[in-house]
Amino acid sequence: MSKPVLVIGGGIAGIQASLDLADQGVKVYLVEKLPSIGGKMARLDKTFPTLDCASCILTPKMVSVARHPNIELLTYSEVVEVKGSAGDFHVKVLKKPRYVDEDKCIGCGECITKCPSKVPDEFNMGMSQRKAIYFLFPQAVPLKATIDREHCLYFTKNICRVCERFCPTKAINFEQKPETIELKVASIIIATGYELLDPRIAPTYGYGKYPNVYTSLEFERLVSSTGPTGGEIMRRSDNKHPRSIAFIQCVCSRDVKINPNCSAFCCMASVKHAILAKEHLPEVDCTIFYMDLRAFGKGYQEFYNRAMREFGIKFIRAKPAKIEEDPETKDLIITYEDTFTGAKKTMRTEMVVLAVGVKPVYPEVIPLTIGEDGYVHLKNPHIEPVATTMDGVYVVGVAAGAKDIPDSVIQAGSAAIKASILAGGVVHE
Numbered sequence: 001m002s003k004p005v006l007v008i009g010g011g012i013a014g015i016q017a018s019l020d021l022a023d024q025g026v027k028v029y030l031v032e033k034l035p036s037i038g039g040k041m042a043r044l045d046k047t048f049p050t051l052d053c054a055s056c057i058l059t060p061k062m063v064s065v066a067r068h069p070n071i072e073l074l075t076y077s078e079v080v081e082v083k084g085s086a087g088d089f090h091v092k093v094l095k096k097p098r099y100v101d102e103d104k105c106i107g108c109g110e111c112i113t114k115c116p117s118k119v120p121d122e123f124n125m126g127m128s129q130r131k132a133i134y135f136l137f138p139q140a141v142p143l144k145a146t147i148d149r150e151h152c153l154y155f156t157k158n159i160c161r162v163c164e165r166f167c168p169t170k171a172i173n174f175e176q177k178p179e180t181i182e183l184k185v186a187s188i189i190i191a192t193g194y195e196l197l198d199p200r201i202a203p204t205y206g207y208g209k210y211p212n213v214y215t216s217l218e219f220e221r222l223v224s225s226t227g228p229t230g231g232e233i234m235r236r237s238d239n240k241h242p243r244s245i246a247f248i249q250c251v252c253s254r255d256v257k258i259n260p261n262c263s264a265f266c267c268m269a270s271v272k273h274a275i276l277a278k279e280h281l282p283e284v285d286c287t288i289f290y291m292d293l294r295a296f297g298k299g300y301q302e303f304y305n306r307a308m309r310e311f312g313i314k315f316i317r318a319k320p321a322k323i324e325e326d327p328e329t330k331d332l333i334i335t336y337e338d339t340f341t342g343a344k345k346t347m348r349t350e351m352v353v354l355a356v357g358v359k360p361v362y363p364e365v366i367p368l369t370i371g372e373d374g375y376v377h378l379k380n381p382h383i384e385p386v387a388t389t390m391d392g393v394y395v396v397g398v399a400a401g402a403k404d405i406p407d408s409v410i411q412a413g414s415a416a417i418k419a420s421i422l423a424g425g426v427v428h429e
């Protein structure tokens with residue numbers, strides 16, 4: 001019999017690692033801090049370079065995780081203690097109360113329809129509203145409602161309980177308490193991914209000050225048919241379609257004062273965004289401001305060539321010095337220096353999208369050694385790129401370094417093999 005493996009983080013990297021382990025017969029505990037697995041990929045509209053629908057690829061994998069007999073999914077949970085060593089880790093997981101009985105909830109959404117309390121929806125980057133009882137997104141796995149205690153009228157004002165009245169299965173349980181689950185595992189795979197840096201740390205770009213400046217993830221939700229505008233690209237200031245969009249690369253990346261790292265996928269993500277903008281609004285004028293265009297993956301150079309030739313997207317090699325707003329029209333004026341000619345220029349555009357840098361996220365309870373670049377130290381980056389310096393602890397996906405989905409999936413498979421060896425090998429049934 002093999003011993004179980006713990007996977008922390010239910011984005012594409014953690015999902016793939018769990019499936020690869022479970023398919024070999026290894027028992028997996030997959031711990032995700034949010035109410036659903038899916039990670040950032042669940043927020044993407046289409047994926048470069050094929051422009052396949054992201055959820056069409058991701059949702060079947062999420063469902064496989066939920067149905068797999070060898071995977072125990074612990075959502076809305078966090079690892080709070082790790083003791084022991086490789087082959088014999090003792091782990092405590094805190095399962096936060098959803099105030100909804102997961103066994104009884106059938107995901108009908110009746111409670112959500114009736115709930116009177118509205119709050120900004122973090123899944124849509126605050127560009128729409130959700131209720132105090134909610135599903136993280138429509139394809140959430142598990143599709144179980146969660147009560148956001150901070151915004152629920154019962155917890156804040158001792159009134160309401162409307163959800164309880166309308167739930168057909170009596171699943172609402174305001175008395176639910178946090179639960180501590182103890183696990184024994186042979187190895188741990190960290191797949192906790194990343195967060196975008198806050199572009200307000202580079203105030204010259206005007207994010208947070210000018211309504212028509214967006215982050216790349218906001219734009220991703222804006223073009224998505226499940227997003228806040230149903231896929232309509234509209235300006236925050238006047239709900240009108242922009243006639244021009246400027247995409248700015250390397251915002252809060254490759255800058256020694258803020259973050260020296262390259263975010264690896266941002267170049268292709270912006271090329272994708274410009275193509276999607278042209279697909280949604282064929283007349284829109286798209287310009288990408290870049291320092292170096294990193295098109296290293298399979299089909300990526302071709303994707304970038306298509307953007308120029310087929311879609312007429314313009315590329316300007318320059319790092320904008322500042323962005324200002326025309327207070328009357330809410331258009332943006334970009335000042336930049338052309339790196340080929342050295343000339344100082346300005347460009348007016350109706351929308352700006354910032355390709356913001358990323359920072360990795362790690363579970364605090366695991367004493368990982370973090371390097372100066374902010375990423376976890378690897379045992380040997382050349383020949384053991386998924387092993388941390390802690391025996392039996394592996395790291396995959398963007399938590400191991402900025403990368404795209406295919407590379408995250410490759411790393412997940414690699415870590416699954418390493419973890420299964422420590423777990424006692426593959427079980428043949």
Ligand SMILES: Cc1cc2nc3c(=O)[nH]c(=O)nc-3n(C[C@H](O)[C@H](O)[C@H](O)COP(=O)(O)OP(=O)(O)OC[C@H]3O[C@@H](n4cnc5c(N)ncnc54)[C@H](O)[C@@H]3O)c2cc1C
Pocket residue numbers: 008009010011012013014031032033034037038039040041044046047048077078079191192193194195216217220265269272361362363364396397398399403404405406408
């Ligand atoms: C705007 C944008 C567009 C992109 N477009 C593309 C594209 O078209 N194609 C492509 O290949 N790549 C694209 N990417 C990159 C892609 O998002 C990443 O490669 C991929 O999401 C990495 O997956 P991950 O599992 O490593 O991390 P994540 O997706 O960040 O998943 C990490 C998961 O871990 C959870 N977690 C974090 N901390 C904890 C904890 N302590 N305990 C438990 N759970 C935790 C998180 O809630 C999350 O669910 C894009 C990125 C951006 C920002």
Ligand code: SF4
Pocket residue numbers: 111114115116117132133147151152153154155159160161162163164
């Ligand atoms: S009790 Fe809370 S979650 Fe339930 S309907 Fe009222 S506000 Fe919404």
Ligand code: SF4
Pocket residue numbers: 100104105106107108109110111112144145166167168169170171172
């Ligand atoms: S809590 Fe009840 S009403 Fe809400 S989704 Fe679940 S079963 Fe439906």
